[in-house]
Amino acid sequence: MASLTGVRGAIYFPARSHNHYQSWAAYDPRVAANDLDYAKRLNLNAVRVVLSYHWWRENRRAFADAFDDFLLRAENRGIRVLPVLFESIGEQPTNARRRPTGDAPALKSPSGATVRRPWRWDGPREFTRWVANRCTDPDVVLALEIMNEPGEYEPRVNFVREMLRVADRAAPAVPLTVGCKDVRLNTQFSDPELDVYQFHMNLPPTEQRARREIRDAVTFARTHGKPVWLTEWQRLRRSPRSKLRPDYASLAPIIRESALDGDFFWQLMLKPAYMRKQREKGRINGLFHADGAVFSAADANALAKLPQSESRGDTVPESVEWTERQKPPKGFDAGGN
Template sequence: MSSVTGIGLLTGCSAPGTQTNTENVAPVDIRGALYLPTRDFNFYQMWENYSPKIIERDLGYAAQLNLNAIRTWVNYEFWLENPRAHRKAINHFLTTAADKNIDVLFSLFENVGTTPSHENLIDSDPQTATPVRSPSLTVVQNKKQWTKPREFVRWFMDRYRNDDRLLAIEVMNEPGWRSDVKRFAKAMFQTLLQNRGTVPLTVGATSLINSVDYLDWGSDILQFHYNYPSSKKIFEDLLQDYRKISEQVERPIWLTEWQKVASFGWSSSSQAVEDWYPDYSSLAPLLQRYNVGNFFWSLMLKPAYTIPMRRKSVLNGLFYEDGAVWSLEDARSIKGMSGDRSFSGVERKQWPQWINAIKHPQS
């Protein structure tokens, strides 16, 4: 573990401020990150705890990497409680992002997590806090309860369907692996289409195969996710498939979740893993080589989003709250997709003290 401990400055292969894109690769068009504030564990908390200062600080970090896109979620459950506060916060988020030349991909619903009970929505204990489904399966599985979610979709579209600060509107994240959720997502997508404006519409998809299914829905942008390939070769094979499909489909295709080469995949084991730390530089050069529009998970350094990954002590993200980064090489590799690898700052490869409640390999 000595390679991921201590505090220092990475000397690397280039001095801070030096242009090192010697291959003359064109900048990747969509260079983004997923965003959830550091100490929030689901997107209800992001809006319930909304802090303009934190948003302005964090999107400033994104601008340091020359990112031009952010993918994040609005929240149906918070909207049910306080639509006025939600709109005010959304407006501030979009304005802050636009001031930093960053477009926003907002997703409306989430298919990852536990039931959105009040207890789960507000839980901020790093050992137990969880992402939450939005809406609940009780709502998803009963068409008679779709009136309110449709109202939420129309509310959002009435206000933002022509907003040029938006990169796209995503109906739901990863609905494809449950048929009941997919039926709900398709119905909500139809409501998007009925109320569409100039902003493109899309669906969060786990794979290229699932994404192609959404062409029939009318999706303007195809998505796919690949967080933890077990080797660079496997990841590159996927990007070659991406290139072939891109030549056949007259739609943009974006990789909207990626992280690193990893040994653990999505196994159910709760044993801490050796490669628990971020390593975006393991994949970023391939994304630049294949010119793939992409969003890495995540901008802020956090315990893993899902409980099974958190039990493995997986940490993901780049920026600490004070602006230090986990890895200067990661920061330079991500910024390099803009054609400029220059990035200087403090590198700190230490488990964040505020989450010491979680057992981790450095303890």
């Protein structure tokens, strides 16, 4: 098994996509190449990407071409991919909501009706096997994440347990994980066990609280003999910068000096918030504009800085020359329009 430690990553949706369906239905190889180059400038070695079960069902060939292209481009840059097969967050994935509009919501995958009805799981099982069989190279794929934030809802937990079994049978050597919001929820999954634990800490109120949450998560994971990744983080809630704007510099130093085995910040590309309610308030997340300018040079420097253990004694520049543009993205629409 390839190393599950020393992971430095970001969540990735293209700048013009609101959800997983748009990301893959409007996949553009040139955009992916540029965005992965931006990740490389930050010294990242991983990206966390939500796949689209619904686009795969509609056009398997197009999805396969896009996914294979993305994996190849990431591999060429020394970036490993953490594919997320299913998503619990968002609205029900109706046909209308999958239309390529500029205000499309985050989408569940699969639908709640499918999750609640085990007799409808054949499609998700086939998708899980299909993805697992494509993700066997540890130099390309970091692990398979079965679902983002399944929580404790019993039908969803049972769904994830079944897909873990399917993935384990299809590709036994591929590490498995689940996007748990609370690190303790990882222990819900024991047949098979997870290879790496996750937790989320998007908006801790203070430095003290952030340090405590990280320390507690690391201690819990070590007790169970597992590496642990913080797979969603953004900023301190209490910081001088507007609460509706990114401020990765407020939290990055705490994460870089921690004992975490990996982290993924939310998110690489600058865009309106993932959840429609937060989007309507004017919240934006991310670092890079589509043209490569950054929203905040301070954030970019904080994210790019390597821990001393990774710099191997070399002097790492405190700052890089970034083109800064502290404005929300203009003319947002879906599918690159």
